[in-house]
Amino acid sequence: MTALEIKALRKAYADDYSGEEVTAIDEVSFGVRKGEFVSVLGPSGCGKTTVLNIVAGFVEASGGTVSVDGAPVHGPGPDRGVVFQSHALFPWKTVLGNVAFGPRMRGVPKPERAARAREFLDLVGLGGFEHRYPHELSGGMQQRLGVARVLANEPAVMLMDEPFASIDAQTRRKLQEDLTGIFESRRPTVFFVTHDVDEAVFLSDRVVVLSRRPSRVREIVDVPLPRPRRWDTAVALPEFRATVERVNALLAGEGDEDGAAEVVASS
Numbered sequence: 001m002t003a004l005e006i007k008a009l010r011k012a013y014a015d016d017y018s019g020e021e022v023t024a025i026d027e028v029s030f031g032v033r034k035g036e037f038v039s040v041l042g043p044s045g046c047g048k049t050t051v052l053n054i055v056a057g058f059v060e061a062s063g064g065t066v067s068v069d070g071a072p073v074h075g076p077g078p079d080r081g082v083v084f085q086s087h088a089l090f091p092w093k094t095v096l097g098n099v100a101f102g103p104r105m106r107g108v109p110k111p112e113r114a115a116r117a118r119e120f121l122d123l124v125g126l127g128g129f130e131h132r133y134p135h136e137l138s139g140g141m142q143q144r145l146g147v148a149r150v151l152a153n154e155p156a157v158m159l160m161d162e163p164f165a166s167i168d169a170q171t172r173r174k175l176q177e178d179l180t181g182i183f184e185s186r187r188p189t190v191f192f193v194t195h196d197v198d199e200a201v202f203l204s205d206r207v208v209v210l211s212r213r214p215s216r217v218r219e220i221v222d223v224p225l226p227r228p229r230r231w232d233t234a235v236a237l238p239e240f241r242a243t244v245e246r247v248n249a250l251l252a253g254e255g256d257e258d259g260a261a262e263v264v265a266s267s
């Protein structure tokens, strides 16, 4: 069953300097099935975040449609939960309060929402930190809290915009592995934007490769890696290398310096 359907999506912005219309994305179409992890990759500035922001309902499309569980999207809604690159947390609320906020807004009774918040905090490895405040957590822990907060709302689609981009490389590997574990146990539907080819392949069931602006879907690459996944075993699989090479080839095929060169090269 398709959870998220993007059809012929188009977005044109007015250029800040010239005022001329610039087409960022043009006729982008793809779907994400229920319980599937799909990443979107493309040259820098091709419109990945624009697609995510339209799906989130933060930005209005110039054309095309987005629907979640068959219902058209016309603005933000609780059916879509967003994990941002910077931690959009409530600094005045405790860790528990941050996670319980969504269920509270949806009218979940207090004992139940505290239990649910604890369940998701345990899931992301923040059990025992319930009464801390966001500023008392490391960047990686804040990002885990962002994930727990979205998961506790049980959205139809979880949207993640480069959530690990500002985290150091070693912590990032651990967070990616933990996110995979969470995905494998809870099977949320995930739409993930990244610059990192290895990250996209490691996490995803499919990778949508966008072309340079005005971007279109260049190819949707299946990731034939078994689950559960761990970094040490995944990177040793020929399928991992082959998929990374395929995605890199698609990106390199763009043939322009300010495009493919900005994508994180795989080792």
Ligand SMILES: Nc1ncnc2c1ncn2[C@@H]1O[C@H](COP(=O)(O)OP(=O)(O)OP(=O)(O)O)[C@@H](O)[C@H]1O
Binding pocket: 013, 014, 015, 016, 024, 042, 043, 044, 045, 046, 047, 048, 049, 050, 051, 195, 213
């Ligand atoms: N609010 C805006 N007004 C004008 N132009 C915009 C706006 N937002 C995005 N753009 C332009 O649309 C294009 C796509 O931007 P977007 O941020 O979606 O790309 P991206 O692929 O996510 O970029 P990056 O790889 O740098 O994260 C860029 O050329 C950008 O300058």
